[in-house]
Amino acid sequence: MKEKIDAPILTGSITVPKIEENASRNQRCHHASEDHMVRLGFPGTKPVDWNKKALKRMRELLKRNRSLRLYLDICVRCGSCADKCHYFLGTGDPKNIPVARQELLRKVYKRYFTIEGKILGGLTNAEDLTEEVLDEWYTYFHQCSQCRRCSVFCPYGIDTAEISMAAREIMDSIGVGQKYCNEVLGKVYDIGNNLGMSGPALRNTLDFFEEDIKETTGVDVKFPLDVKGAEILLVSPSADFFASPHVDSLVGYAKVFHKAGISWTFSSYASEFANFGMFIGSYSIMKRVATRILDEARRLKVKRIVVGECGHAWRVGYSFWNTLIGPFDFVDTRYPVPQHICEFTLDLIKRGAIRLDKSANDEFTVTYHDSCNVARATRMGNKDGGQFEIPRALIREACNKFVEMPKNVNREKTFCCGGGGGLLTEELMDLRVKGTLPKAQALKNLMESRQVNLMVMICAVCKAHFTGVLPHYGIPMETVGGIHQLIGRAIVL
Amino acid sequence: MINILVYIVGAIFILGFIYKTWIWGKSAVPLRIVGTPGPKTFPGVILRIMGEVFLFKSLFRGNKLLWLGGWIFHIAFLFIILRHLRYFFYPVPIWIIELQIVGIYAGYIILIPLVYLLLRRWVVDRNRYISTPMDYITLFLIIVIAFTGILMKEYIRVDLVDVKAFILGLLTLQPSIKPQSVLFLIHFLSVLLLIVYFPFSKLMHAGGIFFSPTRNQRDNAREIRHVNHWNNIIN
Numbered sequence: 001m002k003e004k005i006d007a008p009i010l011t012g013s014i015t016v017p018k019i020e021e022n023a024s025r026n027q028r029c030h031h032a033s034e035d036h037m038v039r040l041g042f043p044g045t046k047p048v049d050w051n052k053k054a055l056k057r058m059r060e061l062l063k064r065n066r067s068l069r070l071y072l073d074i075c076v077r078c079g080s081c082a083d084k085c086h087y088f089l090g091t092g093d094p095k096n097i098p099v100a101r102q103e104l105l106r107k108v109y110k111r112y113f114t115i116e117g118k119i120l121g122g123l124t125n126a127e128d129l130t131e132e133v134l135d136e137w138y139t140y141f142h143q144c145s146q147c148r149r150c151s152v153f154c155p156y157g158i159d160t161a162e163i164s165m166a167a168r169e170i171m172d173s174i175g176v177g178q179k180y181c182n183e184v185l186g187k188v189y190d191i192g193n194n195l196g197m198s199g200p201a202l203r204n205t206l207d208f209f210e211e212d213i214k215e216t217t218g219v220d221v222k223f224p225l226d227v228k229g230a231e232i233l234l235v236s237p238s239a240d241f242f243a244s245p246h247v248d249s250l251v252g253y254a255k256v257f258h259k260a261g262i263s264w265t266f267s268s269y270a271s272e273f274a275n276f277g278m279f280i281g282s283y284s285i286m287k288r289v290a291t292r293i294l295d296e297a298r299r300l301k302v303k304r305i306v307v308g309e310c311g312h313a314w315r316v317g318y319s320f321w322n323t324l325i326g327p328f329d330f331v332d333t334r335y336p337v338p339q340h341i342c343e344f345t346l347d348l349i350k351r352g353a354i355r356l357d358k359s360a361n362d363e364f365t366v367t368y369h370d371s372c373n374v375a376r377a378t379r380m381g382n383k384d385g386g387q388f389e390i391p392r393a394l395i396r397e398a399c400n401k402f403v404e405m406p407k408n409v410n411r412e413k414t415f416c417c418g419g420g421g422g423l424l425t426e427e428l429m430d431l432r433v434k435g436t437l438p439k440a441q442a443l444k445n446l447m448e449s450r451q452v453n454l455m456v457m458i459c460a461v462c463k464a465h466f467t468g469v470l471p472h473y474g475i476p477m478e479t480v481g482g483i484h485q486l487i488g489r490a491i492v493l
Numbered sequence: 494m495i496n497i498l499v500y501i502v503g504a505i506f507i508l509g510f511i512y513k514t515w516i517w518g519k520s521a522v523p524l525r526i527v528g529t530p531g532p533k534t535f536p537g538v539i540l541r542i543m544g545e546v547f548l549f550k551s552l553f554r555g556n557k558l559l560w561l562g563g564w565i566f567h568i569a570f571l572f573i574i575l576r577h578l579r580y581f582f583y584p585v586p587i588w589i590i591e592l593q594i595v596g597i598y599a600g601y602i603i604l605i606p607l608v609y610l611l612l613r614r615w616v617v618d619r620n621r622y623i624s625t626p627m628d629y630i631t632l633f634l635i636i637v638i639a640f641t642g643i644l645m646k647e648y649i650r651v652d653l654v655d656v657k658a659f660i661l662g663l664l665t666l667q668p669s670i671k672p673q674s675v676l677f678l679i680h681f682l683s684v685l686l687l688i689v690y691f692p693f694s695k696l697m698h699a700g701g702i703f704f705s706p707t708r709n710q711r712d713n714a715r716e717i718r719h720v721n722h723w724n725n726i727i728n
Contacts, residue, residue, distance in 0.1 A: 064523060066522045066706060071705075073513070074695060076695045077625065078563065079613075081555065082619045082623060123626040152528065153554050156545075157528055320524050322717075327718050379530070412529070
């Protein structure tokens with residue numbers, strides 16, 4: 001069934017809607033099939049005693065994650081987060097208010113795990129875990145992109161992402177999984193990347209890029225694959241291999257390595273930086289997906305691991321890898337693991353190892369979209385706020401005309417593109433379009449007032465999502481680009 | 494009767510508070526989930542948390558009017574509590590005496606943010622949606638406490654000698670007779686109710702903020718390995 005896409009009209013300013021109950025209630029993503037579930041070690045179907053099993057899983061998670069219990073305990077429902085979620089701003093559905101989303105899990109927590117809820121019951125909003133509640137969980141915990149914007153404004157730093165990850169994990173444990181993420185993870189298990197692209201197919205694609213660059217520039221820029229003993233293992237989101245505008249950044253990476261004269265390689269076994277294990281809240285799956293990269297780095301005996309433009313994966317890499325699969329004592333310890341391609345390239349520019357010709361990008365007036373995971377869950381470089389400054393420094397090196405987004409949608413206050421957190425799936429298109437509203441308003445404003453015609457970003461999900469969604473707002477998909485796309489155009493070969 | 498109640502409430506509060514923080518403290522923190530930009534050093538973490546505790550910095554970013562209301566409410570509450578210490582000491586330390594005036598004013602001022610906090614839950618549709626009955630009841634209870642306090646202070650005076658003897662009696666485990674004022678009893682029992690509800694409710698945000706991983710962690714995941722103690726049982 002094809003849902004009607006109903007894109008709001010852009011006015012250039014962000015307003016808070018009146019609440020409209022159940023406005024996005026029918027935006028529900030497809031369930032994972034039995035095969036997809038079993039492949040990941042989850043039950044294939046929902047057991048008869050699912051209720052008991054869900055509560056058991058919840059009890060385990062409460063012990064394992066302080067954040068979960070604490071954040072369920074201490075929210076005062078002050079409402080500071082109430083007008084901060086892009087899905088609420090876009091849909092007006094009150095269950096997309098961060099605290100209301102948390103409340104879906106909290107009311108069950110109260111009912112079964114707290115004295116307050118057991119004694120005072122409905123006065124505290126405590127509620128039994130029924131089919132109906134489970135259905136709400138499935139709907140609204142898959143309308144959270146885990147972008148952490150609400151957390152920025154919360155007096156206690158309550159992070160709805162932690163809650164929605166836990167809820168998804170509980171649902172997976174009773175056979176109620178989401179198709180998009182779980183299917184993708186199965187492909188990583190079986191083939192090594194989200195696309196399910198085999199080694200030979202990957203080699204073919206890379207050959208094509210080599211020929212293409214040779215044709216347009218006359219330079220032999222190589223895309224090495226599975227080269228043992230290379231200095232650097234480059235792991236990028238697999239979308240970089242085929243999607244547009246992702247490939248343009250991939251070409252940018254290769255040109256940077258070429259000019260820097262450092263030996264590097266892709267891997268066909270670890271051909272995916274993305275790690276959807278985070279989206280579904282599964283520590284063990286996240287670890288297993290990350291381990292592929294560790295194993296490959298050891299096998300290929302590389303000295304450094306550099307990673308491509310990907311937001312959530314940068315969070316997994318920057319914040320979680322060291323815990324999950326560290327310590328990285330077998331690589332060159334002078335470099336951080338992982339090192340972001342932006343850190344890598346800016347360093348080369350500063351040392352004069354590569355040179356850029358800004359005028360190559362003169363046709364663009366560029367703005368930068370801070371991707372949520374990069375902005376609010378990671379850093380780059382050694383300085384505070386490096387996750388903001390390093391990408392911006394690169395953009396300024398690569399073009400003449402750069403315009404900042406307005407403060408309320410920029411840096412740590414950035415809005416999610418609208419497709420993060422495992423929601424980048426067709427059946428949620430209407431929700432995704434609406435979730436893009438705040439950022440689209442800001443972009444539209446810049447396009448009209450400052451003639452911006454390119455918004456660059458360093459996230460594969462953002463790129464794919466915006467390219468699909470912005471046309472619904474009358475903004476051409478060519479407005480979306482990557483930072484290394486700019487670099488690739490400007491680099492003097 | 495009321496004497497025993499006070500001891501029970503006191504015990505529940507202290508044990509409940511300790512129990513809750515102990516549960517938080519012993520539950521694992523598997524990953525670095527600090528909200529960035531975040532501090533890289535421990536002093537930086539202290540600064541961040543103090544900024545939240547004393548200045549409500551994140552709330553300031555989120556909602557200026559609510560910040561003002563919330564901040565005035567908490568500061569006024571603090572001064573009111575400090576002022577009440579005069580009933581717990583004999584002789585009364587000089588600094589508590591000096592706080593008397595501020596404390597009295599705070600007693601009046603606190604009604605403004607309280608009414609605001611209550612009204613905003615009603616008036617703004619999204620706040621009404623997210624409010625539970627206990628959110629209103631808690632605010633209402635504090636309003637009753639503040640209101641009866643003001644009444645006793647200014648209009649229907651109670652015998653403070655009785656009150657002080659009663660409190661000191663409780664503290665020294667030599668319970669004396671309770672004051673006869675009905676107003677005092679309402680005030681006092683409301684406070685007991687608030688205290689006994691504290692450890693089981695959202696009021697624990699007071700202790701919880703210190704445990705919040707997005708605020709109390711350092712941003713140093715690449716440099717220093719954060720160890721998850723159950724990492725190795727997961728394969």
